[in-house]
Amino acid sequence: MNGKYRILLPVLSLAFLLAAVFYLQPRAMSYFGLNLLFNLAVPIALATIAQMMIMMVNDIDLSIGTFVSFVACVTATFLHDTPVLGVAILLAAILAYAGLGALIHIRQLPAIVVTLGMSFVWGGLAVLLLPSPGGTAPVWIRSLMTVKPPLVPMAVVACVLIAGISHFLIMRSSTGTLLRAVGGNAQAVARSGWSVAKLKAGAYALAGFFGVLSGVCLVGLTTSADANIALRYTLLSIAGVILGGGEFTGGKISPVGAVIGALTLALAGSFLSFMRLSPDWQIGAQGAILILVLAVRLLFSRRNRKWKEAAQNG
Amino acid sequence: MDKSFVLKLTDLPRRPWFWAFAASVLAFGATTYLTDGRGGAGLLSAALTFAAFSAIVGLGQMFVITLGPGNVDLSIPATMTLAATLALKFMHGETALVLPGLGVALLVGLGAGGFNYALIRLLRIPPIIATLSASFLYQSLAIWSNRGLRIKPPEVLADFTTGSFFGIPNMTLIGLLIAVLSWIVLERSIFGRWVSAFGQNTRAARLSGVPVEVVRAVTYISSAVLASLTGYFLASFSGGAALNMGAEYLLISIAVVVIGGSSIAGGNSNVPGIWGGALLMFLIVSMLNSYGLGAGVRLIMTGTIIIGIVAAASGKGRAV
Known part of the structure; x- marks a missing residue:
């Protein structure tokens, strides 16, 4: 699939799902309904962008769910009680992410194992901070997440902002191009004089940054935190990136697609509850939707290849 | 004769699985040192x-990882849970149904593995996403058939x-038997090559x-079949199938492969290291437990030790 079609399928699947939801529940077609549908999608979209930063450099982050949970715990405790210390901890967490990126590159470690190990570390830290669910959301994030802009609900505005900013950062800026090049051909980047270790550290730091945003937003929505609050984000974020047209290797990613992928997954949950599907099948249906979209994507790319072949022959 | 034995002994540290066993012995020593040697036999067992x-x-994960980059089976926990739930439900505590129950578990494994492969092959889905999305389906099936009941084995x-x-x-004994079979398959059969x-x-x-x-x-x-076999035994061992029984085995299955000295990039695996890694993973946790550390510190230490081992063991001889 080339660049132009990459974004088409995620947009179509989101539109299809949205149409189905509106058909089943016409009342969702309102300011309030949309806000309700997409509210919890904001932190998922941010976590998906974080995952995308890692997948951009050909790695995969299996710790993002525990990391977001850890950030949520910090937000509900330190960031609320002693804001300066809270900010310092979150900055240190981003630095830790950058350090991991450098370590993974310098020692040529498998990212899947290192991040799996880190998921224990973040999980442990989160348990230390909040052994039982609790904490309080800082007032400013609470009011930021519940602000009611005119015409379009906050959740939609936030998602458009996230997509726009990350698109500009990754697809339009020179740094973004370099970062994607690390995923495409790290050797070529190194040969042309760039430090791949620094670039990889940068990509990981960006992932840490978006992970922090995700955790803070999540607490803004839920008002309290616990150590397991975002564990499912690991799988959701990987699925979101893939649904959005990203690939595992080659630095082929799409920030706008990733946000749309995250929205699709979040919407899938609401769609299924409108279908009155038993909660037992919720997770399974998300898996089925994922498989379905990938199957359609295969059809797209095959059709595309046939056209190209026909064009060449004709 | 004597000389070759000495040579073999000095050769040991160069075996990829050596460090996992050495670290296991250290962790075992550190734990029993604290208790003055008491409880050593119990800990070992x-x-x-x-x-x-x-x-x-x-072992199942090892074969999958050997296939090369991108190959990893993320559906292991869900397959374990599903096989255990269906098998225990089928047996319903009746002795006569023990072997047919094992058959049910293995069939679940065959089905799950076949489905995983079908997704990878027919839909060209990357294995990580294929096994991940399939595991959602298995998990739902398990939740649906389990209904929160805990059926006794x-x-x-x-x-x-x-x-x-x-x-x-x-x-x-069962674990060793499967390890020996896997070793023969990997090292001595055409399939392993x-x-x-x-x-x-x-x-x-x-x-x-x-x-x-x-x-x-x-x-x-075979990865799915081994997972379902483990689920069958683990559920019987712990007195019933629970929906989260497989959760920790995702990390463990990958960690033991890497700690055991197999290449995460594939193509080069070894069976003894799996047992070394498995022993180490358990002994680290029990060591941290016996030093009276809380759950949080224990998790942090486990993660740090895994990363430390991987960082120390790899990073040499691999071209960029």
Whole structure:
């Protein structure tokens, strides 16, 4: 699939799902309904962008769910009680992410194992901070997440902002191009004089940054935190990136697609509850939707290849 | 004769699995040192039992990881849970149904592995996403059939999984048996050569006549079958199937492969290391436990130790 079609399928699947939801529940077609549908999608979209930063450099982050949970715990405790210390901890967490990126590159470690190990570390830290669910959301994030802009609900505005900013950062800026090049051909980047270790550290730091945003937003929505609050984000974020047209290797990613992928997954949950599907099948249906979209994507790319072949022959 | 023995001894540290066993011995020593040597036998027996579960799923994961970059089975926990739930439900605590129950578990494994492979092959989905999305389906099936009930395993089966034979836990014997079989398959059979060839260079393997798709299918199916077997035994061992029983085995199955010295990039695996890694994973946790550390610190230490081992063991001899 080339660049132009990459974004088409995620947009179509989101539109299809949205149409189905509106058909089943016409009342969702309102300011309030949309806000309700997409509210919890904001932190998922941010976590998906974080995952995308890692997948951009050909790695995969299996710790993002525990990391977001850890950030949520910090937000509900330190960031609320002693804001300066809270900010310092979150900055240190981003630095830790950058350090991991450098370590993974310098020692040529498998990212899947290192991040799996880190998921224990973040999980442990989160348990230390909040052994039982609790904490309080800082007032400013609470009011930021519940602000009611005119015409379009906050959740939609936030998602458009996230997509726009990350698109500009990754697809339009020179740094973004370099970062994607690390995923495409790290050797070529190194040969042309760039430090791949620094670039990889940068990509990981960006992932840490978006992970922090995700955790803070999540607490803004839920008002309290616990150590397991975002564990499912690991799988959701990987699925979101893939649904959005990203690939595992080659630095082929799409920030706008990733946000749309995250929205699709979040919407899938609401769609299924409108279908009155038993909660037992919720997770399974998300898996089925994922498989379905990938199957359609295969059809797209095959059709595309046939056209190209026909064009060449004709 | 003597000389060759000495040579072999000095050669040991160069074996990829050596460090996992050395670290296990250290962790064992550190734990028993604290208790003045008391409880050493109990700890050893517990370690051998729990390591057996990790080793069996680890062996399945090892074959999958040997296939090369991008190949990993993320559906292991869900397959374990589904197989255990369906098998225990089928047996319903009746002794006569123990063997048919095992058959049900293995069938679940065959089905799950076949489905995983079908997604990878027919829909060309990357294995990570294929096994991940399939695991959602298995998980839902397990939730649906379990309904929050905890069905007890047949008495005979519970006794067997917790029992021992001449002082060696039964589960250890099963784990060792599967390890020996896996070693023969990997090191002494044509299929093992095929798996390694697939992981080293799939294109070259295909061009030289290796039936690559058969290799991939058998590998994914055997991983799922080993997972369902573990689920069957683990549920009987712990007195019933729980929906979260497989959760920790995702990390463990990957960690034991890497700690055991197999290459995460594929193409080069070794079986003894799986047992070394499995023992180490259990002994680290029990060491941290016996030093009286809380759950949080224990998790942090476990994660740090895994990363430390991986950072120390790899990073040499691999071209950028």
